[in-house]
Amino acid sequence: MAKKNPHLNPETFRDSLATVQDxxxxxxxxxxxxxxxxxxxxxxxxxxxxxILFAGPFIKVDGRPWLLFNIFERKFIIFGAxxxxxxxxxxxxxxxxxxxxxxxFTVVFGRVWCGWACPQTLFMEMVFRKIEYAIEGDAxxxxxxxxxxxxxxxxxxxxxxxxxFAFISLLIGHLVMAYLIGIDEVVKIVSSPPSAHLAxxxxxxxxxxxxxxxxxxxxxxxxxxxxxYGRLQGVMLDNNSINVMYDYVRGEPxxxxxxxxxxNADKGDCVDCSLCVQVCPTGIDIRNGxxxxxxxxxxxxxxxxxxxxxxxxxxxxxxxxxxxxxxEGFQKLITNRVKSYIVVLVLLVAAFVTLLATRKDITATxxxxxxxxxxxxxxxxxxxxxxxxxxxxxxxxQEISLASLAEGMEVEIIGEQNWVLEPQTKFEGxxxxxxxxxxxxxxxxxxxxxxxxxxxEVGRIETSFTAPIK
Numbered sequence: 001m002a003k004k005n006p007h008l009n010p011e012t013f014r015d016s017l018a019t020v021q022d023x024x025x026x027x028x029x030x031x032x033x034x035x036x037x038x039x040x041x042x043x044x045x046x047x048x049x050x051x052i053l054f055a056g057p058f059i060k061v062d063g064r065p066w067l068l069f070n071i072f073e074r075k076f077i078i079f080g081a082x083x084x085x086x087x088x089x090x091x092x093x094x095x096x097x098x099x100x101x102x103x104x105f106t107v108v109f110g111r112v113w114c115g116w117a118c119p120q121t122l123f124m125e126m127v128f129r130k131i132e133y134a135i136e137g138d139a140x141x142x143x144x145x146x147x148x149x150x151x152x153x154x155x156x157x158x159x160x161x162x163x164x165f166a167f168i169s170l171l172i173g174h175l176v177m178a179y180l181i182g183i184d185e186v187v188k189i190v191s192s193p194p195s196a197h198l199a200x201x202x203x204x205x206x207x208x209x210x211x212x213x214x215x216x217x218x219x220x221x222x223x224x225x226x227x228x229y230g231r232l233q234g235v236m237l238d239n240n241s242i243n244v245m246y247d248y249v250r251g252e253p254x255x256x257x258x259x260x261x262x263x264n265a266d267k268g269d270c271v272d273c274s275l276c277v278q279v280c281p282t283g284i285d286i287r288n289g290x291x292x293x294x295x296x297x298x299x300x301x302x303x304x305x306x307x308x309x310x311x312x313x314x315x316x317x318x319x320x321x322x323x324x325x326x327x328e329g330f331q332k333l334i335t336n337r338v339k340s341y342i343v344v345l346v347l348l349v350a351a352f353v354t355l356l357a358t359r360k361d362i363t364a365t366x367x368x369x370x371x372x373x374x375x376x377x378x379x380x381x382x383x384x385x386x387x388x389x390x391x392x393x394x395x396x397x398q399e400i401s402l403a404s405l406a407e408g409m410e411v412e413i414i415g416e417q418n419w420v421l422e423p424q425t426k427f428e429g430x431x432x433x434x435x436x437x438x439x440x441x442x443x444x445x446x447x448x449x450x451x452x453x454x455x456x457e458v459g460r461i462e463t464s465f466t467a468p469i470k
């Protein structure tokens with residue numbers, strides 16, 4: 001019969017956060033420096049991901065950004081494909097695919113994303129934390145430094161750390177702005193006086209200040225309090241999900257290892273050294289089981305494996321495993337639940353590909369000019385003024401004109417008779433619809449317009465024409 005974990009008490013340890021004291025004050029976490037197999041490969045992966053993250057705004061295809069998330073102009077470029085407000089339905093499908101994939105991935109592999117690829121973890125653990133270790137030392141040295149009065153040593157160390165943190169936060173702030181408005185616009189803002197681009201300058205300072213606050217003071221609270229992913233994992237995980245787990249069947253009962261083998265006969269492999277708690281960046285005890293605060297960073301695995309080697313015990317007392325694999329001794333990844341998510345994901349991807357393949361290269365939206373009604377001319381004609389928004393989603397310039405499909409109605413374009421749309425751009429123009437007063441039979445008439453490219457119809461749009469009846 002499988003052993004139960006006697007230290008797991010859901011009535012107590014789940015009632016509070018490890019980073020909050022009984023009186024409600026912040027319990028500052030000083031994670032001990034960690035080393036080991038997983039930490040080494042997390043470091044390698046972080047270098048790779050950070051390189052991609054910082055290179056992203058500079059990658060261009062035919063002079064266009066490879067990635068752009070311009071929420072201000074509602075223009076998004078994802079892997080070179082441009083999405084405008086008219087493509088909202090495509091973005092919704094893309095978000096649905098992303099969320100279903102995250103759910104599927106979490107159901108199978110737990111919070112691997114949080115520990116290995118989340119930007120918050122990458123920057124906190126692989127950049128800011130390493131700098132803090134280099135300047136202030138390991139956990140105990142940091143505690144001692146913060147407890148001591150403001151000596152010259154403390155002032156120098158704190159000033160150096162904050163200065164470096166501020167510089168990196170500025171870099172991250174500029175990076176985020178580059179993803180939002182493009183690297184060229186960021187260069188303009190940086191190279192011009194603040195008054196020339198005041199909104200952009202304030203935005204850069206705001207983003208930099210937010211990141212400085214998060215990585216200097218807020219830290220793990222971003223994962224525990226702000227991020228919804230950790231709170232949602234409770235409804236996504238099951239007993240077959242793989243997480244960073246403590247093998248309580250093998251580890252309990254906990255006790256120090258004695259020199260005499262006979263004294264260790266009834267003891268588990270856990271020596272109760274608490275190193276797994278000391279290295280945890282969120283301050284939890286992984287031996288209590290799956291917890292919202294755990295980001296699957298594997299620090300506890302490396303710390304425990306090092307101890308197991310020292311006491312001549314097999315590694316893996318804390319490891320990637322599921323509840324069932326520890327309790328029952330077997331692992332089942334592809335469950336009916338996982339199959340259901342896979343089917344939904346495949347259907348969403350198929351629908352997205354279909355919609356993307358049938359997307360029109362040129363879209364047009366017509367609205368009546370604000371504040372204007374019909375106008376009567378001296379020659380007996382009645383006109384309505386409209387404005388049109390044209391979006392060229394292709395990589396080639398397009399020459400566009402309009403033609404009315406209503407008999408007896410003409411289109412008068414203001415300015416050039418044909419509009420030339422540059423590649424991947426939005427164009428706004430104005431035009432009149434004109435009809436003889438004698439031919440008007442209703443106050444409001446539905447009108448269909450043909451959008452023409454070099455004389456060939458590429459789409460149709462509808463609007464209405466208002467006029468008085470004689």
